[in-house]
Amino acid sequence: MTDSFFPQISPVGYEGPSSDNPLAFRWYDKDRLVLGKTMEEQLRFAVCYWHSFNWNGADVFGAGTFDRPWLDPAADPMAAARQKMDAAFEFFSKLGVPYFSFHDRDIAPEGETFEQSCANLDEMVDYAATHMERSGLEVLWGTAQLFFQPRYAAGAATNPNPDVFKHAAAQVAHCLNATHRLGGQNYVLWGGREGYEMLLNTRMDQELDQLGQFLTMVVQHKYDIGFQGAILIEPKPQEPTKHQYDHDSATVYGFLKKYGLEDEIKVNIEVNHATLSGHDFDHEVAQAVACGIFGSVDANRGDDRLGWDTDQFPNSVDQMSLGVYQILKGGGFNTGGFMFDTKLRRQSLARDDLFHAHVGAMDTMAKSLLVAAALIEDGTLETLIEERYAGWSSPEGSKLLNGEYSLAELHQQVMTTNIDPAPTSGRQEMIENLVNRTIERIQ
Ligand code: XUL
Ligand code: CO
Numbered sequence: 001m002t003d004s005f006f007p008q009i010s011p012v013g014y015e016g017p018s019s020d021n022p023l024a025f026r027w028y029d030k031d032r033l034v035l036g037k038t039m040e041e042q043l044r045f046a047v048c049y050w051h052s053f054n055w056n057g058a059d060v061f062g063a064g065t066f067d068r069p070w071l072d073p074a075a076d077p078m079a080a081a082r083q084k085m086d087a088a089f090e091f092f093s094k095l096g097v098p099y100f101s102f103h104d105r106d107i108a109p110e111g112e113t114f115e116q117s118c119a120n121l122d123e124m125v126d127y128a129a130t131h132m133e134r135s136g137l138e139v140l141w142g143t144a145q146l147f148f149q150p151r152y153a154a155g156a157a158t159n160p161n162p163d164v165f166k167h168a169a170a171q172v173a174h175c176l177n178a179t180h181r182l183g184g185q186n187y188v189l190w191g192g193r194e195g196y197e198m199l200l201n202t203r204m205d206q207e208l209d210q211l212g213q214f215l216t217m218v219v220q221h222k223y224d225i226g227f228q229g230a231i232l233i234e235p236k237p238q239e240p241t242k243h244q245y246d247h248d249s250a251t252v253y254g255f256l257k258k259y260g261l262e263d264e265i266k267v268n269i270e271v272n273h274a275t276l277s278g279h280d281f282d283h284e285v286a287q288a289v290a291c292g293i294f295g296s297v298d299a300n301r302g303d304d305r306l307g308w309d310t311d312q313f314p315n316s317v318d319q320m321s322l323g324v325y326q327i328l329k330g331g332g333f334n335t336g337g338f339m340f341d342t343k344l345r346r347q348s349l350a351r352d353d354l355f356h357a358h359v360g361a362m363d364t365m366a367k368s369l370l371v372a373a374a375l376i377e378d379g380t381l382e383t384l385i386e387e388r389y390a391g392w393s394s395p396e397g398s399k400l401l402n403g404e405y406s407l408a409e410l411h412q413q414v415m416t417t418n419i420d421p422a423p424t425s426g427r428q429e430m431i432e433n434l435v436n437r438t439i440e441r442i443q
Contacts, residue, residue, distance in 0.1 A: 005087035009355055011094050017443060023355055028366035030096065034373045035328065042369055044337025045362055046099035046140035049106040051311060051343040052354060053088045065349050077109035081124055089131040095358050099140035099185070101339050104175040105148065114167070118174050125178045132182065140186060140337050141232065141268070141296065142179030144171045147192030147240065157214035158194045158207035158245065165210060172214075173221055180227040185335040186296055187227065188268050189218070190234035195244035211245060212259030219264045230335045232268040232295040235284075237277040239309055248277040249284050253291040266295030270341060271323070272302035272309055282322040289330035296336025297327070299365060300343075311343040313361040317439060320364055321371035328372050338365050370442045371435075380434060384427055 015024035030040035056064030056071045064071070070084035085107065092100050104117075108124035111117040132138065146156035146168050154160055156168035172189070179187050194211055196202040215233075222231055233256075235246045246252050249267050256262040267288050274284040288294035300311045301319070314320050327333065340361055344353055375381055391397050399405060405413075413419070 002083045002086045005090055006094060006351055006355070009094050009352060012096055012355065012359055023352070023359060025359060025363055025366070027363040027370065034369055035332075035376065037332070039366055039369065040098060042332060043362075043365055044099060044140065044333050045097040045365070046101050046337050046339040047088075047092055047095065047097050047358065048339060048341050049088060049100060049102040051341065052091070053084050054103075054106045055343065057344075057346045057349065059346060062346070065346050066344075067349060067351065078120065078123065081108055081120070082127060085124065085127055085131060089135055089137065091354065092137050093135045095355065095362075097137075097358075097362075099138050099337055099339075101139065101141045101143070101188075101341075103143050103145035104171065104178065105145040110149070114170060117171075121174065121178055125181055128182060139179060139182045139184035140339055141188045141229070142175055142182070142184045143188040143190065144168075144175035146171065147190075152193055155191075155193045155195070155207070155241075157191075157211045159210075160203075165214065169214065169217060172218055176218065176221055176227060177225060179229070180225055184227075184229050185337075186229045186232050186268070187218075187222070188232045188234055188296075189215070190236065190268075191244055191246045193241055194246065195238070195241035197242050208245065208255070208258075212255070212261070215261055215265060216259065219261065230295050231265045232336075233265055234268040234270060234273070234298065235277070236270065236273040236309075239276065248274070248279060249287040249291065249293065253287075253293055256293070262291075262293065266293040268296045268298060268336070268339075269294070270298035270300065271314065271320075272300055272311065273298075275302045276307075276309065280322070281319065282326045285323050285326040285330070289326060294327070294330055294336075296333070297323070297338050298341035299338045299361065300341045311341060312345075313340065313342045313357045314364045315360055317364055317367045317371060320368035321375075321435070321439065324365070324368045324372035325375055328369075328376055367442060371439050374438050374442060375435065378434075378438070381431065384431065388424075388426075 009023070012023055012025060014029040015021055015026065017026045019026055028039060030038060032039050034042055053068070056068050057066040058064040070080040072080070088100070104121050107128060108120040111120050146152050151164055151167060152159070157165055159165055176187050196204070219231060233246050233252050235248050235252050236244055237247045238244055245255065249269065252267055253262065256265055269284045269288060271281045274281045285294060299314050301314050301316070303310045303312060340358060342357065342361065344357055348357070392401065
């Protein structure tokens with residue numbers, strides 16, 4: 001183990017809403033009961049390894065700004081990977097999150113050959129296992145990084161070259177094994193380049209079949225090795241490619257149905273990917289719940305003025321509580337959780353900035369949980385919905401839904417009985433006021 005990377009920071013504790021301590025939780029009280037579970041069990045927070053420890057602050061216009069000694073290109077790659085892991089576990093433990101998530105290439109460097117890359121990963125998985133044993137941290141999800149290396153420039157599973165497909169399959173097999181070995185709760189596939197830059201050089205039907213076959217093999221492998229976690233696709237409409245096949249939850253559901261995978265794969269919804277696809281976060285959750293494929297959440301937001309994936313820390317209770325409300329209505333998390341796929345701003349280069357960012361994000365999500373739970377306990381929204389849809393619970397409503405009428409029979413019925421329904425109020429402003437009052441009232 002290397003020396004402390006965050007020597008000035010003590011473990012972050014809960015001090016309540018009146019605390020002025022910037023490095024204390026004001027809302028995240030992990031043992032507080034909310035709807036019958038502790039906040040820790042409801043929220044299932046995870047920190048991501050990549051933006052927090054494997055990114056030096058470089059962007060497309062400028063060099064790295066962060067102090068991350070293990071990213072020094074002159075360092076021995078495996079020694080640097082261990083130093084990075086020591087710092088990461090110090091951070092996870094002091095912050096007090098129960099989970100972390102990783103890409104294979106975040107925790108271990110790629111070697112000269114595939115075999116060497118696998119050996120590096122296995123060695124670092126052993127090292128992670130000792131850190132996890134000591135700290136009690138667990139893996140929310142693992143994932144293979146199938147988008148950085150130039151071989152994946154035209155996609156991984158959807159590459160025009162079958163050898164790239166093979167390479168990606170081998171990498172996923174090894175990473176799924178590693179995730180299994182660390183007791184991961186889920187395995188995620190974000191199709192970083194599974195899409196196209198231009199249609200004129202793309203055989204779309206072929207690429208979709210490749211992706212369907214690839215995912216079928218991933219599911220088969222999960223059963224072969226006895227992995228108990230969920231397989232999740234992370235929808236995103238574009239960036240880095242012009243168009244990505246896993247556009248949003250509805251598109252993913254249609255794709256899963258086409259390849260017979262709808263009972264095997266769920267979605268990992270990212271808040272800003274929802275925004276980029278033209279939806280609200282709560283819409284994406286409700287859509288996934290409606291299709292029975294809700295899995296987990298990447299809780300990072302975008303910026304209203306910027307059209308790309310800024311991966312900012314969530315800081316709006318107004319926005320997040322609506323998403324958490326849909327999650328709770330859908331029964332809450334099972335294997336999923338709130339993962340911070342979040343990036344510091346490039347100028348946030350003090351070591352404690354990483355703590356300030358996560359403390360604020362966890363408090364935002366914790367307060368959003370309290371708001372969503374209060375809306376459920378209050379029951380007004382559910383009552384309004386019951387009343388709004390009451391007609392569908394009547395015998396006539398059931399007959400309609402069960403297909404007991406034909407279009408011609410309904411034509412005849414409306415003609416003879418002159419059904420002439422009047423519109424009723426949707427109560428939108430009243431409902432918006434109720435949400436605002438609930439946010440004000442929370443303590
Ligand atoms: C990219 C993104 C990824 C996935 C994991 O937009 O969200 O970090 O979460 O590959
Ligand atoms: Co993500």
